[in-house]
Amino acid sequence: MPLLEMMNPKEKLEKDLKVKVFDFLGKLQESDAIPGLHIEPLNNVADPRVRTGRVDIQYRAVLFKLDLKVGVKYVYVGTWNHDDAIKRAQRMRLSVNAVGGFTEIVEEEPEAASVVVDGGAGPFGGAAAPALSQLEQWGFTAADLTGRLGLSASLATAAMAAPDKEALLEIAVRDGGWQGEALMYLHDGLSLDDIRAKFSLDEPVEQDPEDSEDERIEKGFEHPTARAQFTFVGDQDELQKAIEATDFGAWRVFLHPDQRKYATKHYNGAFRLSGGAGTGKTVVLVHRARELWKANPDARIVLTTYTKNLADMLASNVRQLDPEVPLASALGEPGVYVTNVDALIARVLKGAGLGVAAASEAVLGLPVTHVSNRTANDAWQAAIDAAGSALPDELKTPGFFAAEYSMVVLPSRISNRAEYFSVARPGRGVALNRAARAKVWAVIEAYRASANIDGAIDYEEAAAIAASHVSLAGGDARLADHVLVDEGQDLTPARWQFLRALAPEGPDDLFIAEDSHQRIYGQKVVLGRYGIRIVGRSQRLTLNYRTTEQNLQWAVSVLSGAEYSDVEGAEESTAGYHSARLGPVPELVSCSSVTEEYDAVASRLLAWLDEDGVAPESLAVLVRDKATQARLATALGDRGVTVQQVDRGSIRAGHPSVLTMHRAKGTEFARVVLAGVSAGAVPAAMRSEQYSSDSEADALLRERSLLYVAATRARDVLVVTWAGAKSSLLDAAEREA
Known part of the structure; x- marks a missing residue:
């Protein structure tokens, strides 16, 4: 029975083809001699280990065959149309990276024809290339790229020829693998040593010099950078997970070495992980929850966030990552307890009993027992x-x-x-x-x-009283050993004091994921004022894996010209935010009236729904408020588009979704329309914030952040529509563009 290693596929397979690939690989795990698989070597190949196999009459799988001491192992790379599969297979090489000591696949591109430029030749069209390329201007050499970072000679040559930052970034994004990411980090100003650390290049897998090349390749799969690209498939259940690995599922199976480091490393106190939309902060939290449980099955781990919808998503992700991780049914029990912060607070108050009187007196100056009503x-x-x-x-x-x-x-x-x-x-x-x-x-x-007369407290008072109760109870009565917080930028001081009180200060006590550019609720908070000390224990993620570079840069441009600060009080920058994917430029649609805008949105949805292979639930229309949501859903229904209005419930299959920008937090869709981005609607009226210029400016920051969040929900296609005058935030985006 052959062993099977599976590569993280770049191309997405249609549902019917996934079924066929699953059947093909399942049979391959039984025997590579089963009739119909047609596992065949090829001529004129870069690597003699490469094989192709027959998925059906049209599609072939590309594989590598390793002869190991324990038997045969196949490495599945992907499935393509017959001719494309043959061409790709001929160019691919499976080997151990000479610098990092990990296994990788390098696709050796045919030499590009030179382009005549002003009487000379060069790889970039247009004007003549500068005397020094961009990387040469920064002091890098081809030897740095190949000898220090382990990039392929062909990619290093192309990168060294890039005349400017834009050309370098295009090369990096088109590569699509870890080597392209390394170029992105160079583009953003990281040193060679910093990049080596991100990919654990100084931690090669220990090899036996007596091993064959196939055995060396097998050991190279153990390296963190290889584990981000490959996964061992042990049985049919694991095969099913790997085949269906999309969105979070891909992160469940293939975790980037940078994310893996933060998920597994131990810290001496509170730690903060920041990063833009789609950089994998939530995935790190979910993996970290599992790692903490594996290290101590009796640990009480709280995994929380601001809203119930996001908490439900976190619980689903934990189950998807590892069904063996126990989801605790009550706060204080061993396992991972997942719920939103206000639900945590309500549970603490409910369990406080008579102790709530002393806690409330410390907060309000008088004892109260009516802590359930708001x-x-x-x-x-x-x-x-x-x-x-x-x-x-x-x-x-x-x-x-x-x-x-x-x-x-x-x-x-x-x-x-x-x-x-x-x-x-x-x-x-x-x-x-x-x-x-x-x-x-x-x-x-x-x-x-x-x-007090009404017998009620507000949500902020509830948080403060709960924090007081836990603190008064003392260290032995703390309810958690580890607290993991997602979307921390949206939490208020009293909620932070409560979370700080849940677990005693010590190793791995508090792990915070946040992005100040996504703060769409509340005021700016500096954690150090509330007993959370994270100075020196903070890192940042910059590479977006969700949306395209074009959509991301448009979303980031909405933030341009505004000053943001993080939860440590330091300036927060968007510098270095990039995507690992390319796609179409966002489309901006100006309409003369609301009726015309409804027509435009309906027309776009109907056209997408008519395309082969488009799942209706992969489409969404995002709007600023619930009233607009209801009107638009009705208007789309009148125009023959059946949609689902998403509020508190989950997104169901079968129809496009219409939801508010706030509700869209934590979601993602293949194609998104941002509708109603008109003057007077976005930003929304801020009359209650006009008591000071600072407050009004902060409210405008939240409006920018909301539009940024909404735009980054789009994986592939982004369309922005408005009726009449467009939002002033779009003017800012156009100036940046």
């Missing part, structure tokens, strides 16, 4: 109406009070006016003298008094 949405406005007549008009907004309460009062445990007079208010953007603070505190007192 205040009404208009509670702040009612308090302002009751006690805020002396306030200046610009402060008579629920937005100001909600932010002041969550950013200053609750995290500082302010329970009386004297304490409020002396508390620091960093980052609030509006100065308050003693007289102004007295007027503000009068409204806060009215708010608390009314809530």
Whole structure:
């Protein structure tokens, strides 16, 4: 029975072809002599180990055959049309990288014909190439690329000839493998040593000099960089997983060495992993949860995020990654407990019993036991109406009070006016003298008094009381050993204090994944103010695996001209954000009226649905708010397009989705329409934020981030539509382009 190693395929197979490939590989695992497989060598090949096999009359699989001490192993590379498979197989070579000591496949491209440029020859058309190429200007040589990084001679030659950064990036993206990623890192200014570390090039697999070349190739599969490209397939279940590895499934099977490092490394305290959309932060968290459980099956691991939808996705990903990982049914039990932060808080409060009185007194200045009910949405406005007549008009907004309460009062445990007079208010953007603070505190007192009469607390108070309860209970009563947080940029101070309190400080206590460019809720937070010390334990991911380079750069351009800071208070940059894939340029569609825009969106969806192989659920239309969502869904139905409106539930197969940009967080689709990106709709009205220029500017940052998040939901095709005047955020994107 041959062994089987499978390569992470670059090309996506249609569903019917996947079934045939699964059947072919399943038979191959039984015997390579089964009639109909037609495992055949080829002539004129770069590697004599290469073979092709018959998947059906039209398609052939490309494989490599290794003769090992334990028997025969086949390495499955991919399936293509007959002629394409033959041509690819003839160019491929399976070998051990001379620098990194890992197994890889290099496709040796035929020599490109020279292009006559201004009387001379060169690989790039247009004007004559500069005297020094881009990499030469930066001080790199071909020997650096081949001898220090282990790139193939052909790719190194092409890279060294690139006249500018754009040409270098195009070469990097078109390569599609680890070598292309290495060029991207060079493009973004990383040193050779930094790149070597990312791909573990200084940690080669130990080889026996007496081994054959096939045995050396077999051992090279153990290296982290090889494990990002290949997976051993032991049985039919593993084969099924590998064949169906798309989206998260691909990360389940093929984990990049950089991500693997963060998933497995131990830290002496809290650690922060930042990165743009689609860089694999969530995947690292899910893998890390499994690694922590494998290291200690009795560990209590909390995996959490801000919204319920994202928490449900995390739980699904854990099950998909490894069904053996136990999902705990209650907080404090061994295993991985997955839920959203507010649900965690509610469970702690429910289990606090009489202890909630002491915890609430520490937060509010009076003991309360009514911790299950939440205040009404208009509670702040009612308090302002009751006690805020002396306030200046610009402060008579629920937005100001909600932010002041969550950013200053609750995290500082302010329970009386004297304490409020002396508390620091960093980052609030509006100065308050003693007289102004007295007027503000009068409204806060009215708010608390009314809530007490109603027997309710708000979500921020719930988080603060839960944090207080866990802290008062002490170290032996902590409810978790490890806390893993996804989408940390959206959490408030009281929620951070709660998460900090869940696990005692120590090794691997708190692991945070966040992207400040995706902050679409709440205010800017600096974690050091709330007992979370991560200075010196922070890393950043920059390579996007979800969307195309064209879609990513358009999304990033929406952020241009704005200043973002991370959860450590440092400037956050988009420098270095790139995608591993290419695709069409996003299409911008201007419409004269809303009716015309509805027609345009419907026409686009119908055209996509008519294409062969397009799954309806891979299409989505994203809008700014629920009212627009409902109107658009009705309009599309009137135009013959049946869609599903997605709110709290999961996305179902069978129809395109219409959902808000907020709800789209954590999703991805092959093709996306951003509809209604008009002036007055995006950015949305920010009247409640106009109590200070800083607050209004921060709200505009969140609107930019929301459009960035929405645009990065598109894997392949992005269309942006508007009626009448377009959003000012599109003007910013056009200026950047």
